[in-house]
Amino acid sequence: MASETIAITGATGITRPISERLHDWIVTVDHKKLGILYIVYSLIFLVIGGVEATIIRIQLIVPHNHFVSPQVFNRMMTMHGTTMIFFVAMPILFGFGTYLIPLMIGARDMAFPRLNAFSFWMTAFGGLLLYFSFVGGNGLYGAGNAPDVGWWAYAPLTSRAFSVGHSTDFWTLALLVSGVGSIGTAVNFITTILCMRCPGMTLGKMPLLAWLNLVMGGMVILAVSPLTAAQAMLCIDRYLGGHFFDTQAGGSAVLWMHFFWIFGHPEVYVLIIPAFAFLSEIVPVFSRKPIFGYPVMVAATVCIGFVSLSVWAHHMFTVGMNSYANSFFTITTMAVGVPTGIKIFNWLGTMWGGKIQFRTPMLFCIGFLFQFLIAGLTGIMLGASPFNWQLSGSYFVVAHFHYVIVGGILFALFGAFYYWFPKMSGRMYDEVLGKCHFWLFLIGFHMTFDFMHVPGILGMPRRIYTYEPGRGWEIWNLIVTIGVVFQAAGVLVFVVNLLWSLFKGEPAGNDPWDAWTLEWTTTSPPPDYNFATIPVVHSRRPLWDLKHPEDPDWKYE
C-alpha cells in the first residue's frame, strides 16, 4: 500500500530524492496534501474493510459452511463495521472537505493548519491502533485477538468477564483517539468556513458544499463527543473497576445503548450530509443549470441537523422502552424524512429541463438519487415501531443501512472522486473505465443489497455465522454473495483507472467541466498558495460571472 502514497508523491513533487518528498508529506500542514493523505489512507482501509466483508459473505454463501470459525467470523464482523464507519467513511469525507473547502471559499489554507495535521495523524494512528489488536490483542490471557463485540459493543459483552484480553481495549482506545481527531477537524471546518471566506462571499453566496460541511462540523461536535465520553466510561469500567455498565452492581446496560446511539444515529447524517454536498455541486454542473432552490437546500440541511439529533432511540425499539418514547422516536424519525425528501426534489428540479451530460460523476449521482430514495423508504418502514419489532435485528436492517451507506454515500463518493480527480492530479481519468466501474458496481450493488432484504423478511437474523438448510434462505444468500464479485470487480477497475490516469491520463487543464465554483479558477493541481490573488466574488457562481461578463449571475440574485 505504501506504493500508492509514493505514486501520488511522484505525480505532484518536483524531482527530489524520495526520502525528502516522503518527509514533506509527513510534516505537511498544507490542506491539499492532508486532504490527499486522508483520502489515500481511507482507500487503503476501504480495501481492507472490503476484504473483511468478502470473508463474511463467503462464509454465508451456503448453509453449514466452514470457511472461517465462528470466532473469526465475529471478529470480521466487528472489524468490518468499525473500519468502514470510522476509518473509511469519516476520514474520506473529511479528506474531501479539507481539500475542497479552502479552495471553494477562496482561502489559502484552513484556519488552523497545524490542528489539521494533528487531526489527521490522530485519525491515522487510531486506525493503526485498531489493527494492531491483531498482533497485540492476546495480552497475557491467551484470549482471542481483534475485537469481536460487534461495532455497537453492547454492554455487558464488553465487560472484563465476557471480553478477556486486550482486544476490546484496542477497540475503545482506537475510537477514543480517532474521536479526538474528528472533533479537531470539525472545529477547524467551522472556524474556516465562518472566518476565512474571500471578499464578497456572504453566507448566502457560499457554495453548498461549504454550507453542508458547516452543518456536518456542528453535528460531529455534538455527536462524536458523547461517543468519546462513553468510551472514557468504558475505559474506567475495564481498567479501574468502575460500574457504569455493570449490571451486577446496579449499573445499566441500556445506558450504553443510549450513549452509543446518541452518537450512532447523528453519525449517519454526519456521513450522508457531505454526500449531499457532493451531489449539490456535481448535479448542477452536469445539468448545465444552477442548483434549484438554494435557500431551501440550506434550510433543509440545517433542519436535518437538528431533527437527526433526536431520533437515536429508533435503534432501540426492541429494548423495551415505554410507549411514549416509542411514539416520540417514531414521529421524529418520520419527520427527518421531510427535509431529506425536499433535497431529492431539489436535485430532480435541477436536472429537470437541463442539458444533462452523462459523464461518470453524473452517472454515480443519478445512481445515488435512485438508491437513496429506496434506502429512505425502507428507513421510514423501520422507523415505524410496530414494523420494527418484527424486523429489528434481521437482515432487512442490514440491507437497509447498506443501501444508505453503499448505495448513497459510497456512490456519491465515487462521483466526487471522478469529478475532482482532474483537479487533484492535473490529469483526466479514463471515461470508458469509469463507466465500466459504474455499471459493474451498480449491478453488483443491486444483486447484493436488493436481495438481502428478502432473507431478512424470511426471518434470518443478522450476525449469525451460519444457518440451517431448508429455511428458504439459501438461494438469496447465494445471490447476495455473487453480487460481491461484481462489486469487487468494479472497485478493481476503479483502482486500475486511478493508477493508470495518475501517470498516463490526458492533462486536464484548469476547468475540464466548465464548472462555476472557485476551485476551478486555479491550476490543476493547485499551487501551494491556492490563489495568486485572493478572488472577489459577487454571486453564487463566480466562474460563470467571469466567463459571461455580459450576463452575470449577480444581476438576478
Add this chain to the structure above:
Amino acid sequence: MFSLIVAESAIFTIFVVAYIFYIGKSLSGPMPKDVLEIPIFNTICLLSSSLTIHLAVKMLRNARVNAFGLWWFITMILGTIFLVGTGREWQHLIFEKGLTISTNLFGTTYYSLVGLHAFHVTVGLIGIVLAMIFTVLGKVEPAHSERLDVFSLYWHFVDAVWVVVFTVVYIIGR
C-alpha cells in the same frame, strides 16, 4: 474556542446524565449523604478566579502589564487552592471513608465526573502557569490580550461546569 466548548459541553453532559441516572442506584454503601461535605471554600475560590482572570485580561488590554501579572498570579493561586482542596477531599474519601472508584456506582460516577472536571482545571492551570512564566520573563505584551481573552473563555467554561457539577453532586445528589 466556542466550537471546542460546545464539544466539551457535550462530553460533560454525558457524564452528568450518567451521574443523575445513577443517583440512589448504588447497591452498597457508602452513600453520598454519609460521606460528602459541601466544599464551600473551594467553590468560592474557583468562582472568584473567573473574576480575577477577567480583570487580568482587562488590565492587559489597557497596557497595564504589572497589574495584569498580579491578577493573573491571584488566578493561579485560586486555581491551585481548588485543586489542592479536591485532592484533600479525595484523600479523605479514599483513606477515611473507604470510597474508591470501584466501591459502588456512586464512587464510579462521582470520581469520573469530579475527576473529569479536575482534569480540565489542571489543563487550564498548566496554561495559566505557562502564561505566568512568560509574564515573569517580560514577554507578555498588550498585543497578546486577544489570545489570553480566548484562553479565559476556557477558564470561564471550566467554572461554569463546576456550577453544574456542584449542583448535581453536592445538592441534588446528597
